[in-house]
Amino acid sequence: MRELPKELVLPADMVPETFTGPPVEPRDAATVALVRDGAAGVEAFLLRRVAGMAFAGGMTVFPGGGVDQRDADTSVAWSGPSPSWWASRFACSVELATALVCAAVRETFEESGVLLAGPSASSVVADTTGFSAARAALVARELSLAQFLSAEGLVLRADLLRPWANWVTPEEEPRRYDTRFFVAVLPEGQRADGATTEASDAVWQRPVDALADWKAGRRALMPPTWVTLAELDDLGSVAAVLDEQRSESVTKVMPKLVRDGEVLRVVVS
Template identity: 85%
Template sequence: MRELPDDLVLPGHFVPEDFTGPPVRPRDAATVVLVRDGAAGLEAFLLRRVAGMAFAGGMTVFPGGGVDQRDADTSVAWSGPPPTWWASRFGCSVELATALVCAAVRETFEESGVLLAGPSATSVVADTAAFASARAALVARELSLAQFLASEGLVLRADLLRPWANWLTPEEEPRRYDTYFFVAVLPSGQRADGATTEASDAVWQRPGDALADWKAGRRALMPPTWVTLAELDELGSVAAVSAASRTVSKVIPKLVREGDVLRVVVP
């Protein structure tokens, strides 16, 4: 894993100074790093979270969010590596692995409009505009992913996802997530729109340029996002990302308060 730079710090208000008590139980979450080959090289899809949000407000992130209990529905039509394979790669239960993959597909669709599913086990939707109302219903939790896919006769394409990393929010934080990172290539014909109320803007950007924006103070990055962007920047292309050998182990940083900022330390 890439070493965090000394100047990567978080705002002190992320953890109230008077926060005490036992560590909060983390919520399982899935994040998807969407990539594509642009004219000038590898690009990743980034969202800037709305500043007023309770967790990571103002931070630049990849699409993702918490697991919904309905994401574990085993009735989903599934193509690609089975839940047992994902459980082995992520070191978790088969039930959680099922929920994580489904959450990854659902959250990516909700936050970017990109749908990793198709009418058959070997095809993928080319245009998701027809599913706009279903997308809104998913966001409102009026519809589960399994219900949506079944109603449209779609198959979840787990083979379009790759396991990438697993980061657990430090024990010192009042809101904690056990987040499993996936990588997916933008399907041909689809576009990422970032039409979500959780983001103030969305953009495709070369990882190196996003890191340069962070260095210049134009972007705020969480440690997992910084590390992932640095890894993508080093790989440089969709082909290299797809061929990269990954061993996923849980990363649990610690926070050290230094004046009005928090320094992130990875053991």
Template identity: 75%
Template sequence: MRELPDDLTLPSSTATFPEVPARPRDAATVVLVRDGAEGVEAFLLRRVSGMAFAGGMTVFPGGGVDRRDADATVAWTGPPPSWWASRFSCSPELATALVCAAVRETFEESGVLLAGPSAATVVADTSGYADARAALVAREVSFAEFLAAEGLVLRADLLRPWTNWVTPEEEPRRYDTRFFVAVLPAGQRADDATSEASDGVWQRPVDALADWEAGRRTLMPPTWVTLSELAEFVGVADVLAAPREVERIIPKLVRDGGRIRVVIP
């Protein structure tokens, strides 16, 4: 694990830490990558300022698990829930919900859909599902219902487990987030057509980190570390082939004079 820079802080850090830590909510994040002209690129969203969590921060697509994400009837191909459960050290039921949440949130926030008409295909153009995307955002339908209505199969085989970050106990709003990596499917495009982001862009990890250092981006520790890791790879094939043992990382907020620093125990 990389040592975090001294000036890297979490959003909405409170002056008074809670006496009893809040229970973290399960969440999923997908690091979308593609091969660019000069190497690996990642898709980044800048969250709208003023949001309750991570307002103004640059993040990867993702969000909280919906209770309906655990629907075991979802059409699925790829590693089974038991495989994901072993990687993320959780129950198969939660593993099902995490994978569904990862694919659903990626579709809602970026328009990228890791699903196809069959176990061996993936949608090449998601524009025809715009209404369904809006219905998912509004929670009018569940992800399993959407897939069934469109005759689509969730492609769990297009995801790779990456890591597990938990919001520090000192924060009032906490998430237990499992990170996945996925390659942008051929023919699809990522957009920023979400009310939660002010803009979205593909960027080389090294350039995103340079923007952070110059004050043009604000990053949370999980994003900073993940971008630093991705910067070491030449292409997406190397990212997918990289051996990963999922770590559960819980940073701490430490008072340092008049500021609060983030450290990894």
């Protein structure tokens, strides 16, 4: 894993000054680094979370969010690596692996309008605008992913996702997530719109430019986002990202926070 830069610090008020424990149980979550090839190399789709949100307000992130209980519905039509394959990669139960992949697909659709599903096991929807009502119902939790896909005769394309990383929020934080990171390529014909109330803006950007914006103070990044952007920048193209061979199981990373005056330093051992 890339070493975190010394400049990567967090506001001191993110956690209580005195941590007495026990730590909050982390909630399972899924995040998807959506990528495409641009004119000058690989680009990633980034959202700036609305300032003042309870978790990571104002931070630039990839699409993602917490697992919904209904994401574990095994009735969903599925194409690609089986839930047991994903369970081995993320060192979790098959039930949780199912929920994580479904959450990754659902959250990506909710927050970017990109749908990793198609009318068959080998096809992908080319235009998602006709599903705008279903998208709103998913966001409102009036509809589950399995119900949506079944009603539209769509197959979830798990083969369009790649396992990438697993980060757990430090024990000192009051809101914690056990987040599995995925990578997916923007399907041909689709576009990412970022039409979500959780983001103040959305943009496709080369990782190197996003990192430069962070260094210049124009973006705020959490450690997992910084590391993922740095890794994508190293690879340089969608082909290289897809060819990247991750180990049989993704290593779980749980940083520690060290208070240093007005900031918190992130330490990964």
